[in-house]
Structures are given as C-alpha cells and as structure tokens.
Amino acid sequence: MSPSIEADASRLPATAPPKSARRVSLIWKTRWFGVGFIVLLLALWEIAAASGAVPSMSFPRMSAVMMTWWELIVSGELLGELVPSLWRMFAGYFVGVALGVALGLLMGYFRFFYSLLEPITEVLRPIPSPAYLPIVILFLGIDDEMKIFMIAFASLFPVLLNTYSGVRSVDPIQLQTARTFGVTGWKLLWQIVLPSAAPYIFTGMRVSLAVALIVMVISEMVAASSGIGYFILSAQRGFKIREMFAGVLTLAIVGYVLNRLFVAIENRVLAWHYGYTVQQRN
Amino acid sequence: MANSTRPFLSLRGIRKTFAAAGGTTIALNGVDLEIERGSFVSVIGSSGCGKSTLLQIMAGLIEPTTGNVTIEGCKVDGPPRNVIYVFQQYTRSLFPWKTVERNVAFGLENREQLSKEAIAARTQEYISLVKLTGFERHYPWQLSGGMQQRVAIARALACRPDVLLMDEPFSAVDALTRVGLQELVRSLWRELGLTVVFVTHDVDEGVYLSTRVVALGRPPATVAVDLPIELPHPRDQIATRALPEYLDYRGRLLAQLFAEEGLAARGAA
Numbered sequence A: 001m002s003p004s005i006e007a008d009a010s011r012l013p014a015t016a017p018p019k020s021a022r023r024v025s026l027i028w029k030t031r032w033f034g035v036g037f038i039v040l041l042l043a044l045w046e047i048a049a050a051s052g053a054v055p056s057m058s059f060p061r062m063s064a065v066m067m068t069w070w071e072l073i074v075s076g077e078l079l080g081e082l083v084p085s086l087w088r089m090f091a092g093y094f095v096g097v098a099l100g101v102a103l104g105l106l107m108g109y110f111r112f113f114y115s116l117l118e119p120i121t122e123v124l125r126p127i128p129s130p131a132y133l134p135i136v137i138l139f140l141g142i143d144d145e146m147k148i149f150m151i152a153f154a155s156l157f158p159v160l161l162n163t164y165s166g167v168r169s170v171d172p173i174q175l176q177t178a179r180t181f182g183v184t185g186w187k188l189l190w191q192i193v194l195p196s197a198a199p200y201i202f203t204g205m206r207v208s209l210a211v212a213l214i215v216m217v218i219s220e221m222v223a224a225s226s227g228i229g230y231f232i233l234s235a236q237r238g239f240k241i242r243e244m245f246a247g248v249l250t251l252a253i254v255g256y257v258l259n260r261l262f263v264a265i266e267n268r269v270l271a272w273h274y275g276y277t278v279q280q281r282n
Numbered sequence B: 001m002a003n004s005t006r007p008f009l010s011l012r013g014i015r016k017t018f019a020a021a022g023g024t025t026i027a028l029n030g031v032d033l034e035i036e037r038g039s040f041v042s043v044i045g046s047s048g049c050g051k052s053t054l055l056q057i058m059a060g061l062i063e064p065t066t067g068n069v070t071i072e073g074c075k076v077d078g079p080p081r082n083v084i085y086v087f088q089q090y091t092r093s094l095f096p097w098k099t100v101e102r103n104v105a106f107g108l109e110n111r112e113q114l115s116k117e118a119i120a121a122r123t124q125e126y127i128s129l130v131k132l133t134g135f136e137r138h139y140p141w142q143l144s145g146g147m148q149q150r151v152a153i154a155r156a157l158a159c160r161p162d163v164l165l166m167d168e169p170f171s172a173v174d175a176l177t178r179v180g181l182q183e184l185v186r187s188l189w190r191e192l193g194l195t196v197v198f199v200t201h202d203v204d205e206g207v208y209l210s211t212r213v214v215a216l217g218r219p220p221a222t223v224a225v226d227l228p229i230e231l232p233h234p235r236d237q238i239a240t241r242a243l244p245e246y247l248d249y250r251g252r253l254l255a256q257l258f259a260e261e262g263l264a265a266r267g268a269a
C-alpha cells in the first residue's frame, strides 16, 4: 500500500474502510508485526532442531533452552550471576558518565582544558577496550575493581565527546542573555550550558550504556568467578549448551529492558527538547 | 523632563568594525552620545545601520573597536549589574527548557536577594502585566512569536534595572498589543525612573515614547539626527499623536530617513 493512498483514506473518514479491515491491512505498521517475525524465527529454530537437520548437541531445541532458562531463574542461579554483573556495570557506567560529563563540560567551556585534554582523548579513544584489558589486570588484578575500571573507561568517551559537542553548540544568545542577568562562571555552566547540552549528553549516555554492557561481558569472560559473562563461557566449556543459550537469552532481555528504561527516563527529562525541536522544524 | 546635570550613560568615540570573510565591515564610525538619567531615548535607522551593535556595546556584550562606554563614570567592560538588554532575537534568548514562569523568574533569582515568595509574587505580577496569565506552565516553544516576545519583556522588566536596553522589543506583536506594551513600558519608566534606550524601526513609536530620538545615518553609521522630543507627559495614544508638535517631529525624522535612503520626501512633510 502506498503512503499517499493511506493518507487520503485518513483524510476522508466517511469513505474509509470499516475499522476492522483497516486494522488488518495496517498490521505491518504495528510493533506486533516485528514481534511476530521473532516468533516465526524461534519456531523455525524449534523445527530445525527437532527435525535433526542441525546437530542437536550444539543447537538444542528452543523449547529446551526456554525450559532450562526458566529452571535457572526459579532456582535463583541466573539472578545470582546477574546481580554482581549489574552492580559492576552500573558502578562503572555511572563513574564513566560522571567523568565524561565533567570533562566534556570543562573541555567545551574552558579553552585551557580543551588544549590540555583534546590530544590525549584522541589518542586513547580509538583503542578497543579488550586491548588494554591485560594492562588493567596487571594493575588492578581480576576482581571488581578491574571490571569497574574497564567499564568506566570505555563508557567515558562517548559521553565526553557528545557533551563537548553539546557545549560547543549552545546558542551564544542564550549565554549572552544569562550574562546580562548576572549569571557567569560556574553558575553559567550549571544553569545554562548543562541543560542546553543535555540532549547531546543523553545521546552519549545511550551509546555508553551499550558499551558498558559489552565491556562487562568481555571482562567477565576473560577473568571472573561470577557474573553472567563468566556463566556463559563456563557453560560452553562444560558443554552445558542449553545453559549457555539461556545466559545469552538473559543478556538479550537485560539489554532490552535497560534500553527501554533509558528511553523512558530520557523522554521525561528531555520532554522540553522534543517539543522544541518539533516547533523549530515547522 | 528631568534636567540632571552630569551625564549618566555616556558613549565616546564608539567605532566598531567586524572582520568577515568578505572584508571588514565598519558598523559604527564614531558615535558620541550622552544619555541623561531617567531619559527615554529611541534609536532609529535603516536595517543594518548598527543599532543592535550600538545597544550591545552599551550592554557590555560587545567591545567597541575604539572608544568607550561609561555609566556614572564607570567604564563598561562586561554586562553591568544595573543594565538589562532585551535581545532582538527574542526567540533564541528564551530558555527552551524553562517554563514561562521560570524564564520570567530567571533574572530575579540571579540578580536579587529576594525570598522565594517575593520572587513568585513578582513573577506573577509581570506575567499578568504582559497578559500571559494562564500560560505560566507553558514552554516558550508552545507560544506564538508575540507571546514569546512578551515573556522576554516581562523577564527584563521584572528585574527593574536602572537602565533598560530594548532592541525592537515589539516587532512581533499586533497593533493593539503593541499599544498595551508601549503604555506598560512608559508607565514603568515613569514610576521607577528607569533610563530606557529603545531601538525601533517605527518613527511614530519612537516619537510617542521618547524624550529624545537619535537617528543613525547610513553605514558606516554616526549620529545623523539627535532630536529632543518635548511633548507633554502624560502622553495619550490618541491626543498626543494628534498634537501639531508630534506631527512636526515625526515629519522631520521621516524626511531625514527618506533623504538617507534617497527617497523623495515630498509625501512626508
């Protein structure tokens, strides 16, 4: 169906098809369409594994994975692994975000900090985090400190760069207005620059959230005795394939929930911004 | 008109050049002005002649290339505490993350040691003076252009500064609202003894409001006409505008502007 026909139909309610017919014809526009696609893929998985078309050893039936997952949830085993993982992730993430915002504000606002920190940022930022993991282990061992440091360090850069861009794009008229009302220095940074840069900061925080999840799993796979990353890898090593899949499934759910939570918070905090940008576009 | 002795706000030899890709623009080429305390000075002139630049120099937002601005003998370098400047770009000068109420309260919260209740009361008072009661919780981008302009005006007036610099503050409002705002600014000026410098394109508005009208010439601008307006106070939108003196001031200024633009002045006299 072409968009223009659809638009015409909505403009002429009198001649529009009955509601139920419309609903059916528009199902591909709803979220359920994509959810249905996932269900279809899972069904194909089930069929492929059940028919023996793929080796069941490394590819258990989907229903078996689900059952194992449920047993691990009920027994508390998965949650027991998830709690230390999430604690490390959030500890590192919040440290990284706080530092990223602080450094981004300083670099955007004070030329001194920009000149001082821009080169080192550009040197450190491109290093993939797994590459410096061995170094960090040398200094911090293999406990939580190491993981939190890894997660914080990797989360820092997206936030820093976006905060910096946000500060640079503050409307100079807003800054001047604040100055005429006697707001200068740190007050200006806090009252005008920070809220004005907030949409950029949130963009950075969202990128960092995904990064934090990745680095959490990697660091737990390399060196840990607990956590979801450790759980997945040791399940694979012990040929507990269903448990391995259950662990990955858990991560998918965690990632999804975290992102939804993030979007909900962002929508609340930045409600002004969405209205503002819509109005600017008109 | 108050006849105080020493100059309150004084501009001496103000020149301002802007370096741009196409070469340097001379925006102001030697402006001298002495503004008395309590006067209401309108600045008129064609678009691009440097009115906003002049006002921003008075506000301490732009540094002149040469010359200096003093208020009560103190050199202006940076926005002075007792001066408020209302931007021509009113839309961009409102804070989009703050509601109307918070925007209007912004100056009060930052300039004065007032209690929360006093700030709330003053905010409410000025919101109602610009006829925006009921829109306190709206965001600026939910308002029309003219309403946004009134938020910016309320925010400035609420601070009751000694000097109010207004850059085409009524450009986006309809004729009736404009009359209301003119009366509001005039009554506050008289009540509080403000010094107002008011940029406008509208010669009638300049003459009606002011105790003095300054016309800048074509760029690079200097003061082309400096005309004291000796119309009686209080003024009245209908009676004052019908006075022969009023028409005379208006005619002289229009003739000057037309001459600057190379237009025939026959229709204006």
Ligand SMILES: Nc1ncnc2c1ncn2[C@@H]1O[C@H](COP(=O)(O)OP(=O)(O)OP(=O)(O)O)[C@@H](O)[C@H]1O
Pocket: B018, B019, B020, B025, B026, B027, B045, B046, B047, B048, B049, B050, B051, B052, B053, B054, B088, B219
């Ligand atoms: N930041 C700037 N950089 C370069 N040139 C500038 C800058 N600001 C102003 N100018 C130039 O200075 C001159 C005067 O500008 P100004 O904004 O003061 O005019 P104006 O009289 O306020 O005009 P209008 O009535 O249209 O608002 C113009 O030629 C403009 O191009």
Ligand SMILES: [Mg+2]
Pocket: B051, B052, B053, B088, B167
């Ligand atoms: Mg201007």
